[in-house]
Structures are given as structure tokens and as C-alpha cells.
Amino acid sequence: xxxxxxxxxxxxxxxxxxxxxxxxxxxxxxxxxxIPIAAILGIWQLVVVLSPPAPFxxxxxxxxxxxxxxxxxxxxxxxxxxxxxxxxxVGRMALGFALGAIWGVIIGTVxxxxxxTRETINxxxxxxxxxxxxxTLPLFxxxxxxxxxxxxxxxxxxxxxxxxxxxxxGVGSIHKTMLDLGKVFRVxxxxxxxxxxxxxxxxxxxxxxxxxxTAALLLAIVSEFMLASNGIGYMLVQAQGRFQLLNMWxxxxxxxxxxxxINSLLEFIEGKVLAWHRLSRQRT
Amino acid sequence: xxxxxxxxxxxxxxxxxxxxxxxxxxxxAISDLNFSVQPGEFVSIxxxxxxxxxxLLRTLAGLLKPSEGAVWVDGKKNNGVPPGMAMVFxxxxxxxxxxxxxxxxxxxxxxESKTPKxxxxxxxxxxxxxxxxxxxxxxxxxxLSGGMQQRVAIARALAYRPSLMLMDEPxxxxxxxxxxxxxxxxxxxxxxxxxxxxxxxxxxxxxxYLANRVxxxxxxxxxxxxxxxVDLPEPRDQITTRENPDxxxxxxxxxxLIHGGGxxx
Numbered sequence: 001x002x003x004x005x006x007x008x009x010x011x012x013x014x015x016x017x018x019x020x021x022x023x024x025x026x027x028x029x030x031x032x033x034x035i036p037i038a039a040i041l042g043i044w045q046l047v048v049v050l051s052p053p054a055p056f057x058x059x060x061x062x063x064x065x066x067x068x069x070x071x072x073x074x075x076x077x078x079x080x081x082x083x084x085x086x087x088x089x090v091g092r093m094a095l096g097f098a099l100g101a102i103w104g105v106i107i108g109t110v111x112x113x114x115x116x117t118r119e120t121i122n123x124x125x126x127x128x129x130x131x132x133x134x135x136t137l138p139l140f141x142x143x144x145x146x147x148x149x150x151x152x153x154x155x156x157x158x159x160x161x162x163x164x165x166x167x168x169x170g171v172g173s174i175h176k177t178m179l180d181l182g183k184v185f186r187v188x189x190x191x192x193x194x195x196x197x198x199x200x201x202x203x204x205x206x207x208x209x210x211x212x213x214t215a216a217l218l219l220a221i222v223s224e225f226m227l228a229s230n231g232i233g234y235m236l237v238q239a240q241g242r243f244q245l246l247n248m249w250x251x252x253x254x255x256x257x258x259x260x261x262i263n264s265l266l267e268f269i270e271g272k273v274l275a276w277h278r279l280s281r282q283r284t
Numbered sequence: 285x286x287x288x289x290x291x292x293x294x295x296x297x298x299x300x301x302x303x304x305x306x307x308x309x310x311x312x313a314i315s316d317l318n319f320s321v322q323p324g325e326f327v328s329i330x331x332x333x334x335x336x337x338x339x340l341l342r343t344l345a346g347l348l349k350p351s352e353g354a355v356w357v358d359g360k361k362n363n364g365v366p367p368g369m370a371m372v373f374x375x376x377x378x379x380x381x382x383x384x385x386x387x388x389x390x391x392x393x394x395x396e397s398k399t400p401k402x403x404x405x406x407x408x409x410x411x412x413x414x415x416x417x418x419x420x421x422x423x424x425x426x427x428l429s430g431g432m433q434q435r436v437a438i439a440r441a442l443a444y445r446p447s448l449m450l451m452d453e454p455x456x457x458x459x460x461x462x463x464x465x466x467x468x469x470x471x472x473x474x475x476x477x478x479x480x481x482x483x484x485x486x487x488x489x490x491x492x493y494l495a496n497r498v499x500x501x502x503x504x505x506x507x508x509x510x511x512x513x514v515d516l517p518e519p520r521d522q523i524t525t526r527e528n529p530d531x532x533x534x535x536x537x538x539x540x541l542i543h544g545g546g547x548x549x
Contacts, residue, residue: 177378180347184371185393185444195392199383276383280426 058246067250081235086254089232092148093220096155100216101209103156104163108208109193111164112171112201125164133158133215134222146227155219162212163205170204171197203277206270213262221255232258292359293320294448294480295344300353301505302339313339315505316353321482321497323447326474328491329484331501332542337484340506341452344482345371357448366448370441374453376433380425386436387412387421393444411439414476415469431462435469442473451483455490464522467494471520488542492534493520500541509541 020028041060048059058066071082111118111125137154144150178200182192198205224233232251239247271278297319304311313336321327331337342348344355346365357366370393373379380389391408399407412418415435425433434454441449451470455463467490474481485491491498498512514534516525525531 175375175378177373177375178381180345180371181373181379183347183365184345184369186365186367187393188396191396195395196381199381202383276424276426280382280424 055245058249062246063249063253066246067253070247070250071254085230085232085235088230089220089224090258092151092223092231093155093216096152096220097159097213097216099152100156100159101163101212104160104208104212105167105198105205107160108164108167108205109171109198109201111168112174113197118168118172125161129161129165133161133219137223137226141227151220151223151228154223155216158219159212159216162215163208166204166208166211167201170201173204174200203274206266206274210263210266210270213266214259217255217259217262291323293356294323294325294358295321295482296356297344298354298356300340300343300350300355302336302343302348302350302352312505314343314350314501315507317506317508319499319508319511321480323480324478325497326471326481326483326495328495328498329482329501330486330488330491330498330538330542331506332503333486334504335501336504336506337486337501338452340501341450341482341484345369345450368446369448369450370444370446371450371452372434372437372441372454374456376430376437376454376457377425379437380433380440382424382426384424385421386417386423386425386428389425389436390421390440390443393440407443407445408439411443412436414442414473415439429462431458431466434458434466438466438469438473442477446479448480448482451481453485454483456486463490468520468522470494475519488535488538489526492516492531492538493522493525498534498538500538512538 044060048054048057071086107121111121133154136157140150140154140157144153174197178196179192182196187196220231221233221236224231225237228234232255236248236251239245239251297317300314300317301312302314304313317340329337329340339348343350344357344362346355346357346362346369355362357369360366381392384392387408390411391404394404394407397404408421409418412421415438417432417435417439420428420432420436425436428436437454455466458466470481470483471494473479483491483494492514495514498514500509500512501507502509512534516528516531516534
């Protein structure tokens with residue numbers, strides 16, 4: 001067919017034209033990431049070394065070294081920190097994120113599917129999500145106490161809004177033809193939901209999950225500022241109270257790394273799950 | 285119509301009217317439509333744009349409950365979407381699921397049927413073969429041209445093994461050459477599978493070329509201006525059929541009906 005051959009030709013031309021081999025592209029993207037960070041670290045280190053001693057701003061390599069010592073130091077008691085503090089935060093965050101995401105997708109889908117529900121629930125959603133999630137922590141403490149269940153519930157609550165809004169938008173904006181398709185071929189309602197509606201809304205849902213993951217880390221740390229006995233947030237407050245500035249900076253660095261890992265993890269999953277979306281958009 | 289025949293009509297439209305909304309802003313889309321389609325017939329539905337063709341088709345498909353009257357498919361009154369009916373939508377880019385491969389799209393309506401898996405695979409392969417897309421099963425719809433995507437949608441309808449196929453301006457967004465190929469494909473499929481086809485189009489030549497009967501709708505509220513028999517020789521051919529004086533006469537007749545807003549006779 002003539003249309004096919006034109007298309008393959010066009011694709012081939014595209015490939016020959018702009019795209020370098022995979023290893024070169026990987027190298028370039030790593031360089032874009034590493035060079036600015038290295039530059040900032042270098043300048044910072046230089047300033048600290050050259051200027052009079054500044055206890056509030058330790059040298060970057062001291063912070064990195066200290067964090068390594070904190071998490072994986074040879075001393076067995078110190079190494080417990082990784083399990084006892086770092087993983088505590090990660091666990092709360094992951095559980096809260098998962099619960100909030102599930103809850104958010106459910107509510108968002110219900111809102112997206114029915115205009116009546118959407119119009120009824122929307123004012124409530126808009127009002128509740130206008131309250132900064134962090135401001136609800138005292139209420140969660142009063143209702144659920146100072147334990148981990150409170151922290152997980154608090155994270156799940158704060159995270160769910162991003163997922164609710166995006167899911168409702170994604171589900172609500174599915175083209176009518178796609179919905180008709182399920183009805184015309186007498187597809188069962190459950191399969192219409194799981195095989196047509198949710199996959200079609202997935203790009204939007206993922207956008208919500210990305211924002212939600214950032215919020216989850218933030219809320220996890222804030223929840224550990226109050227009534228906690230472990231976790232990175234707790235360690236931060238402790239270090240500040242004892243004036244251990246090097247430790248404080250180290251925990252901040254740990255959070256930055258954690259954030260980056262979470263983000264790349266989600267990006268990786270999104271790349272796998274939504275490959276069709278990315279590729280189909282490149283075509284048109 | 286009087287039920288004197290022993291065969292049941294594939295489709296019977298019985299005093300169907302539909303109005304969107306109410307009060308002064310109400311839109312009276314179709315008005316008291318009556319017609320029957322016999323099994324194996326190919327019926328084109330044409331009319332001026334905005335004539336309620338889509339409303340009629342959605343009503344036939346059971347996607348829309350008419351304000352008045354009823355539609356009977358294969359002797360049963362429509363209450364929701366009837367079984368054994370497939371549809372090919374105009375917007376192929378939205379009717380194919382972009383996260384599924386071509387073969388999964390074609391097999392999509394079968395996944396819940398009790399047909400064994402091996403048989404389903406065979407049906408999918410056969411349907412793709414029938415539309416000339418054997419070997420494209422592992423591709424994704426968006427990797428194909430528009431005409432090929434609409435072939436996938438036709439293959440999906442075939443895999444469903446319908447006795448009635450509704451087509452809603454299926455070739456409106458493909459180029460002229462591709463369109464001719466698709467028209468002949470639909471005729472070939474009708475002969476092979478022996479199904480009833482209702483084909484909505486705004487293209488007058490296409491409506492005459494394909495059909496045994498052309499229903500011309502008026503401007504809204506749409507009623508049937510004329511029910512025209514098309515007795516052109518079979519099989520149809522893109523060149524000789526279109527040269528046939530009867531074809532030229534018929535297309536002129538339909539065009540006059542439509543351009544007159546469907547009021548003159």
C-alpha cells in the first residue's frame with residue numbers, strides 16, 4: 001500500500017536525521033545532570049575552605065561523608081540508623097502514598113464518570129483541598145493519637161487530593177466514541193472500567209501520582225516533626241535541638257536523594273506503562 | 285408496515301421521533317421515521333448535514349432511547365444495545381484503543397465470549413486477513429495510516445460476527461483513493477459474511493455506489509424524503525458502475541433531493 005511506504009520512509013528519515021545512538025544520548029543526559037551539581041558543590045566547597053569558619057554551613061564533602069557514616073558507618077549501632085530512621089520514613093510514606101492513591105483513584109473515577117456526582121462532590125473537594133494538608137496534622141493527632149497509623153492516614157489524606165483531581169479530569173475527558181465502543185460491543189461494566197476507562201485516563205492519573213509522590217515525602221517529614229520517636233523528620237528536629245548542624249545537613253541531603261530516587265522510580269514505571277501514550281503522540 | 289411476510293426484518297423502525305432537551309430550546313432531531321431493512325440488504329442513509337443521521341444511527345444501535353416509537357432488531361424490541369450488532373465509528377483514532385496492539389483491538393469484543401482461546405485467535409487472524417491486514421497484528425493502531433486504522437475497526441466488527449453492521453460515516457476522514465479501496469472492501473465483506481449493513485454517509489456518490497437502497501433524510505426534524513431502490517449490476521466496480529447511466533441518473537436524483545433541503549420531490 002502506498003500510504004505504508006511513505007510512512008516508513010518518513011520514519012526512517014526522522015531516525016537518520018536527529019537521533020543519536022542510545023549510549024550517546026544517555027551520556028549527554030548524565031552530563032546535563034552531573035555538571036551543574038559538580039559546579040555548585042565545587043563553588044560551595046571552595047567558599048567554605050577560603051572563608052572564616054561558618055558553623056551553620058558545613059562543607060559539602062563533610063556533609064556527604066557524615067551522611068555515609070550515619071547510614072552505613074562501620075559501627076553496628078550507627079548502621080541501625082538506616083533501618084531505624086531512614087526506612088521508617090520510607091515505609092510510612094510508601095504506605096500513605098499507596099492508600100491515598102487507591103482512594104484517590106476510586107473517588108476520582110466516581111466523579112469523572114457521573115456529571116451529577118461531580119457537581120455534587122466538587123464543592124466539597126474544592127473546599128477541603130484548600131485547607132493546606134499540613135494544617136490538618138493537629139486534627140489527625142487528636143483523632144488518631146501519635147502513632148504510625150495517624151501518620152499514614154495523614155499522608156494518605158494529603159496525597160489523595162492530587163490523585164482525585166487528576167483522575168476525575170482524566171476519566172471525565174474520555175472521548176464519547178471510546179465509551180460508546182464499550183457499550184456497542186456489549187462489554188461488561190467492570191471490563192469497560194478496567195479495560196477502557198482507566199487505561200484511557202492513565203496519562204492524567206500518572207500526572208497526579210507524580211505530584212502526589214512529592215507531597216507524600218513532604219507530609220511524611222512534617223508528620224515526624226510532632227510526637228514521633230523515629231524517622232528522618234524526627235532526626236532533623238533532634239539535630240536542630242542539639243545544634244548538630246552537620247547531622248541536620250546530612251538528613252536534608254538524605255531527603256534530596258530520597259526524592260530523586262522516588263521521582264526516577266515513578267518516571268521509570270510511567271515509561272513502561274505509558275509507552276503507548278508517549279509513542280502515539282510522537283506520531284501525530 | 286403490515287406483517288405479512290414470514291421473514292423477520294433485520295431492522296424495523298417504528299414511528300421513531302427524538303427530541304433533545306425541552307421547552308423553547310428543544311431540538312427536534314428526527315420525526316416519525318418508519319422503515320424496515322431486510323436481512324442481507326445494504327442500505328445507505330444520506331441527508332443534508334445536521335439532518336439527524338447520527339441521532340438515527342445511535343437510536344438504531346440502542347445507544348439512545350428515542351423519545352417516541354421503537355426500534356426492532358431481528359424481531360426483538362431494542363432495550364439497550366442489541367446482540368449481534370457491530371458498529372464502525374467515523375473517528376477511528378478514538379474508536380481503537382491505542383494501548384492495545386492491532387490484534388488485541390480486533391479481539392477486544394471477544395474476550396468475554398465463551399469461545400475457546402485458540403478459536404478466538406483464529407477469528408482474529410481471519411478478520412485481519414479479510415481486511416487485508418494479515419501480518420499487522422503486532423503493530424499498534426497509531427503506527428498505521430488512517431485507512432489502515434479504519435480497516436482494523438472493520439476487522440474488529442467482523443470478529444464480533446455480527447448479523448447487522450452499522451457504519452457511521454466511516455470513510456469521511458480518509459483520502460479519496462483509500463476511500464475507494466475501503467468501499468470495495470465493505471462490499472466484498474458483505475458478500476462473504478452475508479450481513480445486513482446500514483451505512484450513514486454525507487457522500488452522495490458513495491451512498492449510491494454501495495447500496496441496494498438509499499434513504500434520503502430531510503433537514504431536521506428529519507423524515508424520509510424518499511426511499512430509493514438501487515438496481516445497479518453486481519458486483520459494483522469503481523469505474524464501470526460510476527459510468528453507468530443509471531448510476532449517474534440516481535446520484536443526480538439524490539443530489540437534487542438533498543440540495544432542495546429534502547423538500548422537493
